[in-house]
Structures are given as structure tokens and as C-alpha cells.
Amino acid sequence: MSDINRYAVFGGIYNNYLALTAVLDDAERRGAQETYCLGDLGGFGPHPDRVFSILQERGVMVMQGNYDHSIGNDLEDCGCGYSDPRDNHYAALSYAYTRAKTSARWRPYLRGLPSVLRRRWDQQRVLMAHGSPRKVNEFLWESSSSDRFLSRLLDEHEADILLVTHSGIPWQRQVERNRLVVNVGAIGRPANDGRTEVWYALVTVTGGRARAELIPVAYDHLRLASEMRAEGIPEEFAITIETGWWTTCLEILPAKERARGRY
Numbered sequence: 001m002s003d004i005n006r007y008a009v010f011g012g013i014y015n016n017y018l019a020l021t022a023v024l025d026d027a028e029r030r031g032a033q034e035t036y037c038l039g040d041l042g043g044f045g046p047h048p049d050r051v052f053s054i055l056q057e058r059g060v061m062v063m064q065g066n067y068d069h070s071i072g073n074d075l076e077d078c079g080c081g082y083s084d085p086r087d088n089h090y091a092a093l094s095y096a097y098t099r100a101k102t103s104a105r106w107r108p109y110l111r112g113l114p115s116v117l118r119r120r121w122d123q124q125r126v127l128m129a130h131g132s133p134r135k136v137n138e139f140l141w142e143s144s145s146s147d148r149f150l151s152r153l154l155d156e157h158e159a160d161i162l163l164v165t166h167s168g169i170p171w172q173r174q175v176e177r178n179r180l181v182v183n184v185g186a187i188g189r190p191a192n193d194g195r196t197e198v199w200y201a202l203v204t205v206t207g208g209r210a211r212a213e214l215i216p217v218a219y220d221h222l223r224l225a226s227e228m229r230a231e232g233i234p235e236e237f238a239i240t241i242e243t244g245w246w247t248t249c250l251e252i253l254p255a256k257e258r259a260r261g262r263y
Contacts, residue, residue, distance in 0.1 A: 003206055005121060006031050009128070010200035011038035011065070011165020014188020015045035015098065017054060019198045022219035023187050024058050030202055030215075036117065038165040039065025039130040041110070042098035043078065044188055045224060045241075046231040049103050064113035065130040065166065066137045070095070071102050072110030081137030081166075084251030091249065093234055121205045127159035131166040140164050140183055142171035143256035150181045161210050163201070168192070169257060170199045170214045182212045189237075190244040192253075192261040196221045197244075 008027035013020050027035055037060050042048045055062055064072075066079040078095040082088045102110075115136065117128040132138040133153060150173060154162055162181045169192060170185030185191055185199040197216035204211055225238040236247040245262040253261070 003122075005205045006033055007121065007203045007205070008032035008035040008200060009038065009163050009182070009184045009203060010036075010187045011130070011184050012040045012168055012186025012188045013037065013051050014040060014043045014186065015048045015051060016188040016198070016219075016224060017045075017047065017050035018221075018224050019187045019217065019219045020051055020054055023198065023200050023217050024054070024060070026215065026217045027200070027202065032202060035060045036128060036163075037062045038128055038163065038184060039063050039113070040067040040165065040186070040188070041065070042067050042071055042102060043094045044233075044237055046227045046233060048098050048101050049106065052106055052109065061117065062113055063117045063128060063130065064110070064115050064136075067095075067098070068110040068113055069115075069136065071099055072107050072113070074099070074107065079137055081131070081135075081139065082249065082252055087249050087251045090234065090236065094237070097231070097233060121161070121203075121210065122208055124160045124205055124208070124210055125158060126161045126163070127157055128163045130164065132164055133157040133159075133162070137166065139167045139252060140181075141167055141254050141257055142169070142173070142183070143254045145173070145181070147173065147175050151175045151179070154179050154181070161203070163203070170201065172201070172212050172214065178209060180210050180212060182214075185214070187217070189240055189246075192244075192246040192257075194244045194262070196242070 119126040184201040187198040
């Protein structure tokens, strides 16, 4: 039996059932033995109900993001954590669509998802959170997350490997004592990098050591953009899918992350 274990981890499906299928197929080809979703199943894209059956049929272990908590409890907003009026304007449009289009039968499922996941991977203590272990909608950005801060976060929450999403931009960092923090990005929309692919993380654990590979996956993004327009979703969202550049929810970005984008 091989002592190499591989785990696929992704977040932010954002209703993108096409990318979800492509990512799961890619992870299977790469030998992932388990697959995890770190929440935010809805938002941004079309046809919310299509992702749920895919997740269940493919045996994905799913945790709750802020979107899932809000939709599951039929709350008035997404709890996304934005503070700028323009960010909140587009977040409200996205949330209103998903809230209206998610069938009532799925609300108990969303409401019942766990808020964190803990595992042991070859004696490595693994913690999966949506935004951060401190708060579901906290943004962990690469530019503003120092090694000292990340080390303290791992200490306080008793983890050797921390996996998060929410920000939508993937990055990873090895901190002292061979500990690992990975923002797995989001598979629902591109990472504001001018590429139309979406990103997930493949974590390999062997001999008590862990490493992560951030993997881009292509899918039929033009079909998704067409379906978004047919559903009356804001044109700005469809342009992001077609170009790989964010056109909305930009004000939350730190200066370094925003400087890498087009807008």
C-alpha cells in the first residue's frame, strides 16, 4: 500500500456547476483519495440547484461558508464581509439571485453543513475553515498575512495544516516547523489573473510532510457566461468569466493584489 496520500481541496463554487465537474474530474485523474469543499456553494453564477447533486453524487465532503449559512437560514444578506458600497451593491445582486433560485428543499442541507472540518493526515493536524479559523468571512490575503501571524493562527487553533478560501485568490505559505497554510482560491470564478481557468489545491502528505500544488483547471467558461446572461445576471459578472479579470468586488482587495489585476 502506498504511503502517499492526496487530498483535493477547493472553495467558492459560486453556482459554477461546469467548473465543479471539471475540477472533480481533474482531481480524480491526479489520484485524489478524498475531496473537500470549503463552502460558498452559491453566488455569482447561474442555476444554484445544479451543484448540490454533483457534490453528493461525487462524495465531496462539504463545509459551510458564509453564503451557505445565509441561504440556509434565509437571511437578508450574504454576510460576505465587504465594507465598500460598490462591493456591497454587487454582492447584494448576486445574493438576491441565489436566494431566489435556490430551492427550499436544499435549505436544510445548507443550514446543517459543519462550520469547520478537522482531520488527521499522516499525523498532521488539519484544520479547514472558510475565511479563517477566527471568523467565517475574514479575508486572508497573501500580502497582509505575515509568517508570524500565520504561525500564531496555527498555534491558537492547534493545526499543522490550515486550508481556507473566501478571498478567491489562491496562495500558499510554508511556515516554521514545516507547517502549511493554503488559501485554495475559488472554483466559481477566475482569480483576477487574466486566465479563464479556475484554481484548486492538491495536498500531498507523505512521510509526515505536506506540500500543496495549486492547479488551474479549464472548463466551458463561454457556456457559463452565456447562461449567466440568459439568467439576467449582471453583465459585469459574465465579463469576468470571459476575460479572467474581476470587474466587481475590487475594493476589498489590498493594494498589492489589486495592482495585479486589470481594474
